[in-house]
Amino acid sequence: MVWGMAGCGKTAVVQTVFAEAVRDGSVVGLWVNASGLSSFRSGMLAVAHDRGASQDEVDAARTGRRPAADFVWDYLNRSSQPWLLVLDNADDPEVFRDGLWLRTSPRGIVLVTSRHGSAPVWRAAAKHPLDVLKIDDAVDVLRDLTVNAEEQAKLELLASRLGCHPLALSLAGAYLGRQLLESVTVDEYLKRLDVDPSFIDRGAEPGEQDLSRLISSTWQLSLDALAERGTPEATTLLRLISCYAPDPLPAGLLLPAGLDATGLSDADPPLRGEQANRALEGLLSHALVSLLDAPVGPQHPTVRSVQAHPLLLETVAARIPVDQRGILLSAAAGLLRGLLATNGEQRIDPHTLRLFTPHAIHLLRRTTRERVEVQQTALTIVRDLRDRAYDCNDFFAAQVLALEAVRMTRSVVSAEALTDLHEQGRALSGLGRFAEAVEAHSAALRDRQELLGTDHRGTLDSAYALGLALYGLGRWAEDEQCMRRATEGRERVLGPGHPDTIDARSCLAEAIGQQRRWQEARELATSNLRISQEVLGSGDRHTLTARIALAWVLAGIGRWQEAEAHTRETLLGCAQALGEDHPRTLAARQRLADVLSHLEQWPEAEAAARSVRAVRQRSLGEEHPHTLSVEILLSRILRCRGALVEARHQATRVLEACVRVLGDAHPDTGACRRELRAATEALARACGDTDVEPSNDHEDGRS
Known part of the structure; x- marks a missing residue:
């Protein structure tokens, strides 16, 4: 069969x-x-x-x-x-x-x-x-139906938009190929389809009565058959699923207890929890949905999920009766909010959280377009997921969610809307997109100061976040201005021993040190560590931040043994408190690699640098600024221990990435260029050509 x-x-x-x-x-x-x-x-x-x-x-x-x-x-x-x-x-x-x-x-x-x-x-x-077509075959179908004038990329876009569904491709291709008086481009067709998904049925032959040949009706035939066999609630379940994105939907959203907590018993047809399994079986039996084990990341278990074809969900959603849309969207939001709620120590795995990102975004867009009361609930879900993703260092998911929240609130003047803009900037910084982060934080700082006041905590948070982004661009003097404002404001509002004040003071010391005012930076970093130890204790994560800032300043003035002691203590504390792969732990390990290289402890220095690079390549990507910074350090370590060919090859590769990602004027690009020159000259000297002084570039602070 x-x-x-x-x-x-x-x-x-x-x-x-x-x-x-x-x-x-x-x-x-x-x-x-x-x-x-x-x-x-x-x-x-x-x-x-x-x-x-x-x-x-x-x-x-x-x-x-x-x-x-x-x-x-x-x-x-x-x-x-x-x-x-x-x-x-x-x-x-x-x-x-x-x-x-x-x-x-x-x-x-x-x-x-x-x-x-x-x-x-x-x-x-x-x-x-039998499933949908591959993209190349789908494009061939469109070309066979006389859609020949369009570029390959446009036809691939249309095929993807239609989910490579054979009937949809046939209808779309027939419509585009039949326009004799006024041609319709793929772009124009896609715009019309976005406005009305049933527009695709225009490709049917005039007077065609076979409903199975109409996208807007073909799914309904299966639902009608299920209803005739005593499973009318399958229609409501599929409508509920259509409220979410066409990505794998964790089946936990559809558990009976959750469904009974919604208003779906008042839907038409009604759906109660005890009917959910039978309804899902019906949808599966007619190939309206499929069950799959969705991967959530390496070394993590899969999540049993439900998925349907995008075009199916789109057309089903478009055909939901107006009086049912509010009920269904409210239920969809309630189910998602209920599943994401924390209960004591029961928290959703960070990798699993990403599965909910497209569904939260799709739900927010649907509630906004339908203008239903549940829109605020959907926005709250997006914000909650955004914050959790950021806390889990999933900056990509955090940025996608933050962007969606900003889109919804950009025309609103409120503290919550400015928080959305602030969080977008933080996510961009996490991704290493510092120029965009500066733009977002500058706007948030300006508007928060006007709306909330100069010394409001939100305003000071924006100053601090803007400083971090400026540091990422190597704009040390501007970073110092922001961090000084954040430090002094937090001292007034929160007190000198508050964790936020200590963090700002640590960053201020590094901004000063980057401008080679080492004595001033040392005094500030030393007093900051003392205050943090007295108020928060030696093992507190904010004290660890203060300690690593002092270690970096000590390295800057050549106090390598003291810098090593502070760095090792910080690394041990971060690993115990935050985990081996936490960004702060990685920063401390990279700092240790830098210190050890200056102490000529090459094997341990190289091992530390390589371990940091491996984790950052996996979690941030090969061209994230933080990944590039440890690559530059590793190149120097390789050169100094005599692996000149490898060092030059690495520096060449990394310099190309630095220029592309950071720009030619960025300090890290300059450091990489000097490292390449040093490796090249050292290799030439080894071949008996020239003599060259070793590089003494000191690595920057926050990485």
């Missing part, structure tokens, strides 16, 4: 097989429409008549005077020629309930097409699932 979702081309595939099988006349072709009981029985009796049964025998079977199934199969088994029997559109297995209609025979093959792939009646069948 060939089975799959509506419109995936089952009949077309079988027609091709059928034509090939009967081409030379050696095989008899028999085709029966199995979409309904009446058409199926009539078709099977016609098969018996074709294989030699008399009209009287056919009439006897039709009126029940003899078992119809046995009668038909008797003639099929006695056929003088081999045959191929196609039972097309067998979407309702109930048509086979009266008698043993599905049998095997030495004289021929039965080939079935169906949307229903899990019915017990198919147990003995060889199943051949």
Whole structure:
């Protein structure tokens, strides 16, 4: 049997097989429409008549005077020629309930097409699932339908937008190829489709009555069949799923207890928790949805999820009655909020959290477009996910969610809207996109100062965050101004021993040190560590931040042994408190690699640098500024320990990335360029050409 979702081309595939099988006349072709009981029985009796049964025998079977199934199969088994029997559109297995209609025979093959792939009646069948097309094949379909003038990229975009669904491609291609008076481009077609998903049905032939050939109706035929068999709640479940994104949807959202806590019992048709499993089984049986184990990351278990074709969800959502949309969106928001809620120590794994990102964003957009009251709930979910993603150092997810929140609140003048802008800036900094972060934080600082006041905590947070972004760009003097403002403001508002004040003071010391005012930086970093130890204790994470800042300043003035002691203590504390792969732990380990290299402890220095690089490449990417900074350090370590060819190769590669990512004027780009020059000259000297002084560039602070 060939089975799959509506419109995936089952009949077309079988027609091709059928034509090939009967081409030379050696095989008899028999085709029966199995979409309904009446058409199926009539078709099977016609098969018996074709294989030699008399009209009287056919009439006897039709009126029940003899078992119809046995009668038909008797003639099929006695056929003088081999045959191929196609039972097309067998979407309702109930048509086979009266008698043993599905049998095997030495004289021929039965080939079935169906949307229903899990019915017990198919147990003995060889199943051949049919899915959507590959992107290249989808583009070929569009070109075959005379959409030839468009660029390959445009056709790939259209194919992707349609989910490479065969029927959708056929309708879209037919529409575009039929415009004789005024051509319609792919871009124009996509805009019309965005406004009204049912626009795709315009590609059907004029006067075509077959609902299975209309995207807006084809899914409804399956839902109607489920309703007729006593599962009307499958419609509500699919409508609920359409409120989310077409990405894998964790099945935990659809648990009975959660559904009973929503208003779906008042939906039409109603959906109660006890019906959820049966409704999902119905959707699965008609290939309207699929179950899969969605991966959530390396070394993490998969999450059982539900997924449906994007076009299916889009058209189902568009056909939801107006009076049902608020109920469904409210339920979707309530289910997502309930699943994400924390309960004591029960927290969702950080990797699993990313699965909810597209669904939270899609839900927010839907509630905004529908103008339903639950929009604020959807926005709260997006903000909550954003903050959790940032806390888990998943800066990519945090930035996507932050951008969505900003889009929703950019025209609003409120403290909450400015917090959205602030969080977008923080996520951009986490991604190493410092120039964009500076822009966001500058706007947030300006508007917070105007709305909240100069010494409001939000205003001071913006000054601090802006300083961090400026540091990432190597703009030390501007960084110092922001950090001084944040430090002095926090001292006034929060006190000198508050954790936020200590963090700002640590960053201020580093900004001063970067401008080579080492004595001033040392005094500030030393007093900051003393205050933090007295107020918070030696093991507090803010004290660890203060200690690593002092270690960096001590390294800057050449006090390497003292710097090593402070750095090792910080590294141990960060690893114990935050974990081996936490960004602060990695920063401390990179700082230790730098210190050890100046103490000529090459093996340990190289091992530390390589371990930091490996984690950052995996978590941040190969061209994140923090990854590039440790690459520069590793290049210097390789050069100084005599691995000159490797050092030069590394510096060459990293310099190209630095210029591309950071710009030619960035301090790290300059440091990498000097390192490449040093490695090149050292290699030349080793070959007996020139002499060169070793580089003494000191690595920067916050990495």
